[in-house]
Amino acid sequence: MDESPMQANPAHAAPMVCTVLPTYNEGDNIEPLIRGVLAHALTPHMVLVVDDDSPDGTWQVVERLMGELNRGGEVRVALLRRRHERGLTSAIQRGIDTAIHTFGAGIVTWMDCDLSMPPASVPDLVRAIVEDGADLVAGSRWVPGGADIAHGLMARSLSWIINRFAMLLLGAQVHDYTSGFISGRAAVFERIRLRGDYGEYCIDLLVRARRAGFAVSEVAYVCVPRTAGDSKTGANLWDYLVKGRKYAATILRLAVQRY
Ligand SMILES: Nc1nc2c(ncn2[C@@H]2O[C@H](COP(=O)(O)OP(=O)(O)OP(=O)(O)O)[C@@H](O)[C@H]2O)c(=O)[nH]1
Ligand SMILES: [Mg+2]
Numbered sequence: 001m002d003e004s005p006m007q008a009n010p011a012h013a014a015p016m017v018c019t020v021l022p023t024y025n026e027g028d029n030i031e032p033l034i035r036g037v038l039a040h041a042l043t044p045h046m047v048l049v050v051d052d053d054s055p056d057g058t059w060q061v062v063e064r065l066m067g068e069l070n071r072g073g074e075v076r077v078a079l080l081r082r083r084h085e086r087g088l089t090s091a092i093q094r095g096i097d098t099a100i101h102t103f104g105a106g107i108v109t110w111m112d113c114d115l116s117m118p119p120a121s122v123p124d125l126v127r128a129i130v131e132d133g134a135d136l137v138a139g140s141r142w143v144p145g146g147a148d149i150a151h152g153l154m155a156r157s158l159s160w161i162i163n164r165f166a167m168l169l170l171g172a173q174v175h176d177y178t179s180g181f182i183s184g185r186a187a188v189f190e191r192i193r194l195r196g197d198y199g200e201y202c203i204d205l206l207v208r209a210r211r212a213g214f215a216v217s218e219v220a221y222v223c224v225p226r227t228a229g230d231s232k233t234g235a236n237l238w239d240y241l242v243k244g245r246k247y248a249a250t251i252l253r254l255a256v257q258r259y
Pocket of ligand 2 (some may be wrong): 112
């Protein structure tokens with residue numbers, strides 16, 4: 001009997017990928033996102049939505065899709081509806097734990113659910129793990145082939161400054177420390193838990209993973225504008241400065257302390 005190289009070499013066997021989708025009021029985005037992620041899957045793949053009881057009923061859209069897409073005992077779509085907890089980082093961490101310990105995922109991926117991170121880019125991140133041997137991969141706007149066409153000049157400039165600051169103090173191996181579009185082997189998340197409450201968790205994760213000896217890499221992607229729903233991050237200068245201050249504090253802490 002013929003065996004494909006994937007079956008013959010367990011090192012190349014494709015582990016189950018779970019894409020965690022943290023949502024708060026993404027009712028108009030979540031269906032195309034779920035269908036897009038599943039349609040582009042290279043390997044066994046499920047999505048797990050962690051919704052913080054969105055008033056717009058995002059979770060109801062997910063429940064309908066579960067009824068349609070989970071057939072024959074196979075779970076392709078799952079939902080965690082948190083009624084008494086809010087927050088992006090804790091939602092992602094909850095998703096990671098559930099993906100690994102309840103669904104047996106070998107690779108966990110996550111992304112924003114405003115369709116700014118294209119579902120078609122998910123396989124690029126997974127390939128960097130399965131084919132190129134990375135342990136943790138960040139989708140990057142700031143490497144050749146990547147771009148940010150979602151944000152205006154002010155937001156792009158602040159992101160550039162924060163990332164240059166991070167590269168200077170924490171290492172130039174990563175160019176998009178605030179990516180938020182991540183894929184990693186379960187082994188990384190069994191060792192490292194997310195810290196922080198918004199985007200700063202990403203800087204912290206990428207640095208601690210590298211320091212723990214994991215292979216961290218980047219894959220280019222193009223960040224496109226949200227077309228439905230509202231941004232959870234304000235678009236004015238004050239909001240960006242508040243966010244920027246947290247990012248800068250995280251960078252300084254990591255530069256001074258080695259943990
Ligand atoms: N579960 C959960 N998800 C959240 C929460 N806050 C934000 N999100 C999700 O986090 C992702 C990022 O939020 P966005 O509104 O796109 O904010 P952003 O990317 O920082 O800002 P933009 O650059 O304007 O897009 C989206 O999928 C949100 O639905 C929260 O409190 N709980
Ligand atoms: Mg966004």
